[in-house]
Amino acid sequence: MTPAGAEPIAKRNTFMNARFRIEPCASCPIPGYLIVSPRVPVSSLAELSPDAQAALGATLVAATRTIEAVVNPQRVYCALFAEETRSVHFHLFPRSEWLLLSYSRAHPEDTEISGPRLMDWVRRTFRKPITGMHSDETFEKIRTRLTSSMIAG
Numbered sequence: 001m002t003p004a005g006a007e008p009i010a011k012r013n014t015f016m017n018a019r020f021r022i023e024p025c026a027s028c029p030i031p032g033y034l035i036v037s038p039r040v041p042v043s044s045l046a047e048l049s050p051d052a053q054a055a056l057g058a059t060l061v062a063a064t065r066t067i068e069a070v071v072n073p074q075r076v077y078c079a080l081f082a083e084e085t086r087s088v089h090f091h092l093f094p095r096s097e098w099l100l101l102s103y104s105r106a107h108p109e110d111t112e113i114s115g116p117r118l119m120d121w122v123r124r125t126f127r128k129p130i131t132g133m134h135s136d137e138t139f140e141k142i143r144t145r146l147t148s149s150m151i152a153g
Helices: 050-071 097-106 115-124 135-147
Strands: 020-024 034-038 075-080 089-097
Touching: 020 050, 020 089, 020 135, 034 050, 050 075, 050 089, 075 115, 089 115, 097 115
Parallel strands: none
Antiparallel strands: 020 034, 034 089, 075 089
């Protein structure tokens, strides 16, 4: 059953609630890497409607909680850049042990974890599907959990 105001839509790999769209990152197929965008595009957080502002926190929390349950990463980064696409959107990026080890092998000089550097490296390095990682299957599990959650937004 879909919560009031939340609707899984026919478009593959998308979940929408009343205010936000949640979908896998199209340019970096890391399982569980989600993009959360307002349904009404804006170029600044200040331009979000009051209803969208009120729903933003709950939407990000529900999506993060779902990533943690499905993917089980060490951390989930939340970032807003809006550089490539000028409209506001949030990156929910699951930092797994595997990604951190891959980064550390490629950059042994980096002895401290830098989330922005790691995320940038992953986005530049993994632009095509990774053998053995099932992004679509992971998102189906995420969508199922989101659909049964409380995020009406």
